[in-house]
Amino acid sequence: MDHLHRCQLCAVRKLAVCGAMSDEQLNRLNEIAHYKKYAAGQTIISSDQPVTLFANIVSGTIKLTKVTVDGREQIVGLLFASDFLGRTFGRTNRYFAMAATDVELCIFPSDAFERLIATFPDLKQCLFERTLDDLDAARDWMLLLGRKSAAERVASFLLLLACRFARSPQQAGAQFDMPLKRADMADYLGLTVETVSRQMTRLKATGIIEIKGTRGIKLFSMARLADAAGQSPGD
Amino acid sequence: MDHLHRCQLCAVRKLAVCGAMSDEQLNRLNEIAHYKKYAAGQTIISSDQPVTLFANIVSGTIKLTKVTVDGREQIVGLLFASDFLGRTFGRTNRYFAMAATDVELCIFPSDAFERLIATFPDLKQCLFERTLDDLDAARDWMLLLGRKSAAERVASFLLLLACRFARSPQQAGAQFDMPLKRADMADYLGLTVETVSRQMTRLKATGIIEIKGTRGIKLFSMARLADAAGQSPGD
DNA sequence: CGACATGTTGAACCTCATCAACCGACGTGG
DNA sequence: CCACGTCGGTTGATGAGGTTCAACATGTCG
Structure with a gap:
């Protein structure tokens, strides 16, 4: 009961996988769950290690990365609040998961969680x-990495964040905080920090965005951004 | 019974999703299935159209592609014999599916198939x-598209095909038929036909592969190919 | 055999990576 | 308190890898 209470106060209760579950199911899930915080930069799971952890992201941003043998890095996924972390039905992790910002997780031990999956079809x-x-x-993202120019990539990324974060997604004037530093943006977009930086200033110069500090982003025109991203406005 | 008989003769019976099903379940699946052939180049499903079709690939190779507004193309997935085609639990297709070679499908109408999914948890x-x-x-593939050089991309692709097709995957001297033409290879690797062609001749020149005709590929050294692909041999 | 698709090779160009310098913010220790 | 190092970000100069454009070779199918 006390535990269940925590779920009812949870910021991502409705949006996370928990949203699909009844109170009784949620209670079972809650019994095996615990909260944990990670500072920006910390590694949460490591590639080629056994799967030990599933989690809901309560707050913060997590990057999933792969690396070549000689150390080149590519972000293959970004997770935000209410997203789910973990590779079900797999033995070993195929990527690293690292906290891109400070992160708060609601963690489930893998064995207990997989039993719950087997028990609750809805989950x-x-x-x-x-x-x-x-x-x-x-x-x-494969289309972006394989075929889009640097300018289009950066614009696409801003558009992605805008759709996920901005209060009024369809409106001009939407604004949000960039959760990644330039180096992470580069790793997500298949570019270098320098080109990302240049493209950002270019977007600022053409009056499509405004940059406040280094993280604050304000969009003047969603349509023009979508245009710069090389995709149809509805996408 | 006659229908079930067809399944028992099916080339991909064990490897396809059917492999997970009992005879009774298979019978139900079979009732709604029909075979269909597509010539190389034909479009099987179109992006932004309603989902109407699920299928097992009996033979041939299918490419899943996305296109930018101005016509640049990227292959986002390849399907071979025994693979499954179709986006379950989605309203509209997110990509095109086209026959890269002549293809034979075992097709299930979407509505009947989704009912079967609901009925059979194993499926x-x-x-x-x-x-x-x-x-x-x-x-x-995102790591490849974002971070690998042209030489590494082509080598990675050959390695991928070798693992899937060659009779003795671990052996040197493995050989197979390239299912894609150069243009499709380019669309899969995020390159142009010209660079693909150049890298192929370069691999031939360095003695890692042999090219017979335009489609026949023979690998002299799996290890050297993995090395050229910029990945560990076991991957 | 001829026509068209597919593949190869060459030369010029361009985008983006690389290398380097610089700036500001922040934190730490003398 | 200021000097110092570190980290994140920006800007500039240079060059390499891959695209583009073009010509040519090969193959395939009527």
Whole structure:
């Protein structure tokens, strides 16, 4: 009861996988859960290590990365509040997960959680649909990495964040905080810090965005940004 | 019975999603299935159209592609015999599916198939795990598209095909038929036909592969190819 | 055989990576 | 309190890798 109470106060209760569960199911899930905080930069899971952890992201931003043998890095996924972290039905992790900002997680031990998946079809269904969405997102990103120019990549990324974060997504004047530093942006976009920086100032110069400090982003025109991103406005 | 008989003769019976199903379940699936052939180049499903079709690939190679507004193309997935085609739990397609070679499909109408998914948890589980594998593969490819050189990309692709096709995957001397033409290779690797062609001749010149005709590929050293691909041999 | 698609090779160009210098913010220790 | 180092970010100069454009070779199918 006390535990369940925590869930009812949870910031991401409705949006996370928990949203698909009844009170009784939620209680079971809650029994195995615990909160944990990670400082920006900390490693949460490591590639080629056994899967030990599943988690809901309560707050913050997590980057999933892969590295080549000689150390080149690519971000293959970003997770925000209410997203789910962890590779179900896999033995070893295929990527690193690191806190891109300070992060708060609601963690489930892997063995207990996999038993719950087997018990509650709704939970499994929810995870399935999220995986399908992740796959769609990954494929969208493949188009960006394979075929888009540096300018288009940066614009696409800002558009992505705007759609996820801005209070009024369709409006001009939307603003948000950039959760990544330039180096992480570069690793996500398949570019270098220098080009990212240059493209950002270029977007500022053309009057499509305004940059406040280094993290504050204000969009003057969603349509022009979508145009610069090389994609249709509705996408 | 006659129908079930067809399944028992099916080339991909064990490897496709059908492998997870009992005879009774298979019978139900079979009732709604029909075979269909597509010539190389034909479009099987179109982006932004409603989902109407799920299918097992009996033979041939299918490319999943995305296009920018101005026509640049990127292959975001390749499907081979025994793979599954179709976006479950989605309203509209997010990509095009086209026959890269002549293709034979075992097609299920979407509505009937989704009812079967709801009925047979094993089937759903199987599709879930395939989706997770697809996601892993997509993310591997993001590393390639974002961070690898042209030489590494081509080598990685040959390695991928070798692992999937060659009779004795671990052996040197493995050989297979390239299922894609140069233009498709380019669209998969985020390059142009010209660079693909140059890198292929370069691999031939360094004695890592032999090219017979335009489609026949023979690998002299799996280890050297993995090295050229910029990844550890076991990957 | 001829026509068209597919593949190769060459030369010029351009985008982006690389290398380097610089700036501001922040934190730490003398 | 200021000197110092570190980290994140910006800007400039240079060059390499890959695209683009073009010509040519090869293959395939009627």
